[in-house]
Amino acid sequence: MAKQIYLKPELRFPAFSDDWKALKLGEVFEFKVTNSFSRDNLNYEYGAIKNIHYGDIHTKFQTLFDISKEMVPFINDEMNVNRISEDFYCREGDIVFADASEDLNDVGKSIEIVNLNNEKLLSGLHTLLARPIKSVFTKGFGGYLFKSNSVRIQIQKEAQGSKVLSINVGRVSNINISFPTLPEQQKIASFLSAVDEKLQALKKKKSLLEQYKKGVMQKIFSQELRFKADDGSEFPEWxxxxxxxxxxxxxxxxxxxxxxxxxxxxxxxxxxxxxxxxxxxxxxxxxxxxxxxxxxxxxxxxxxxxxxxxxxxxxxxxxxxxxxxxxxxxxxxxxxxxxxxxxxxxxxxxxxxxxxxxxxxxxxxxxxxxxxxxxxxxxxxxxPIDHAEQTKIANFLSAIDEKIEMVQGQVDKMEVWKKGLLQKMFA
CATH class of the missing domain: 3.90.220 (Adenine-n6-DNA-methyltransferase TaqI; Chain A, domain 2)
Known part of the structure; x- marks a missing residue:
């Protein structure tokens, strides 16, 4: 076993002062076999087994993956999964990496599975499935650890390729990871999870405003919704x-x-x-x-x-x-x-x-x-031909746009803050 290194993060909760332990990823995780089912082998309507596609890690899955809150495709019934060992099915606490990307910032992007809701789930095309072999992580900590600046930089350095960048088990196993005691891990995971919940609430608020605007515009352009002049009279026909x-x-x-x-x-x-x-x-x-x-x-x-x-x-x-x-x-x-x-x-x-x-x-x-x-x-x-009606419509839509921009600004600020936390809260 490699010699242990002890570290401390820049930012931490006041109740904790112990050094963090550092090990190679391969000393803490073992990798399980994944499948190569393409999008054509998956559907969102029926099936007994769900499947993680690497593209969904890049685009939509949350850091802490709760299957009851995510849209996860099923494996088509005609696909043969009988030879897949039970040991290769995802478990809570597993880390799933997307092993390929055209963007260096996304290569090796990962999620931690925190809730399977008693459903069967496999890790699919262009993914690496890492399972802890030691009880060193509390639920949720691993998800944020692999989003931290120190780990992401190492993963990016291990990426290979020209047009498409990729990582493999051998290279990822060699990166250094550091972690505190379980109580401090729990504190970090709970705090960052609360940050994510606030962030998702803001994103949902923005999405609802955008949906509202889209619905309003449909009514305006179909003339189902018409504005009136300041004196209450009707505007001319469009x-x-x-x-x-x-x-x-x-x-x-x-x-x-x-x-x-x-x-x-x-x-x-x-x-x-x-x-x-x-x-x-x-x-x-x-x-x-x-x-x-x-x-x-x-x-x-x-x-x-x-x-x-x-x-x-x-x-x-x-x-x-x-x-x-x-x-x-x-x-x-x-x-x-x-x-x-x-x-x-x-x-x-x-x-x-x-x-x-x-x-x-x-x-x-x-x-x-x-x-x-x-x-x-x-x-x-x-x-609309009347200038006053044009102005009323534009002002109305502009007010919605301002609300959307305000919420987007809040999202942007929180994401910058979270990025700073991921840099400073991990050694």
């Missing part, structure tokens, strides 16, 4: 208008490079500073030929995303003048509020698809072959 009737394209360029801020256009965040969104600038060194985009302007990207195969349409809500790619189509709505409404209308994948599908021809390298004149004269959209 009219069918082409984009060309309510917007005007402008081709203003960044002559003299007077506006250095380059914007990207994202499907969720909309118009956003490119460096803030992507981490660095992808623009050309010379941006005098880039198009200006003013506050309230709309922009059509003409480039596909997974959910928007014909491109996305967003409003500049930054309050700043910037520039966008010369390949984009930039246009000014008759009013800021109308632009706000069009932005929300085109936030729907269905609305964008229905509008652009008849107009766009895909060229080489997924470029969008669409003339701007054709774009502005597509199918008509039913829109």
């Amino acid at each position: 009219e069918v208008k082409t984009l060309g009737e309510v917007c005007e394209e402008h081709l203003l360029k960044n002559a003299g490079n007077n506006y250095p801020e380059v914007f990207s256009v994202a499907k969720h965040k909309g118009v956003i500073n490119q460096i803030e969104h992507l981490g660095r600038s992808f623009s050309a060194k010379e941006i005098s030929h880039y198009k200006l985009i003013f506050p309230g302007d709309l922009v059509y990207t003409k480039s596909p995303t997974a959910d928007f195969p014909f491109g996305i349409i967003k409003q500049n809500r930054t309050g700043r003048i910037g520039v966008v790619s010369p390949l984009y189509c930039v246009f000014k709505p008759k009013t800021y509020s109308l632009g706000y409404i069009l932005h929300e209308y085109f936030s729907s994948e269905i609305n964008v698809y229905n509008y652009l599908n008849p107009l766009v021809q895909k060229g080489a390298k997924n470029t969008m072959n669409i003339n701007n004149g054709v774009f502005f004269n597509g199918a008509g959209i039913i829109l």
Whole structure:
């Protein structure tokens, strides 16, 4: 056995002062056999045995995995599981690692199984199933230990590959892990679990606000929900208008490079500073030929995303003048509020698809072959024409957006705080 090393974390509860014990992961865990069932071998409707797919560890499972609170797929009945030993089924206290990822930050991402609810569960494709061989961990501590900064850095260093990074049992077994006495572990696990519960409550609050907004927008655009004028009178009927009737394209360029801020256009965040969104600038060194985009302007990207195969349409809500790619189509709505409404209308994948599908021809390298004149004269959209009604709708939706942004800000702050805890509470 390797010589034990003793450590202390930077931040800990005042009742504890003992050194932490350090061992190799392979001295504390043994690895069990996992299966290689693909998504095609799984379903969410029926079955006797559930299966952990590595993609779900990356995208949705909580650090402390409670099967009664997670959407976990079943293994299809036709798949043969008879030869799988009972010893290879997941148990409470097991750690399941995702052994592959294209992103270094996600390789080796893990969960701890804390509740199986008497259900049968297997660890599947691209996972490593680690089981404690010594009673050194209290329930919940291992889940956070393997999220800690000290362990994550080691796992990332052990990752191999170019396009797809991966880890294996041999390399993971060699990383160092440190842990305190069981009472201190329990205190840490309980505290971080409470932090996670608060974080999940905030995320749920945000999700409910987004669902509410989506429902309200459906009612607004179907005219099931109508606003009234300040004097109580009805606003005029909505009219069918082409984009060309309510917007005007402008081709203003960044002559003299007077506006250095380059914007990207994202499907969720909309118009956003490119460096803030992507981490660095992808623009050309010379941006005098880039198009200006003013506050309230709309922009059509003409480039596909997974959910928007014909491109996305967003409003500049930054309050700043910037520039966008010369390949984009930039246009000014008759009013800021109308632009706000069009932005929300085109936030729907269905609305964008229905509008652009008849107009766009895909060229080489997924470029969008669409003339701007054709774009502005597509199918008509039913829109409010009265400026006062436009303003009421925009203000109403903006108020919901502000609440969503406020909650997202709380989520962001708590995630930063939690990240700091995971750095300082583990040796």
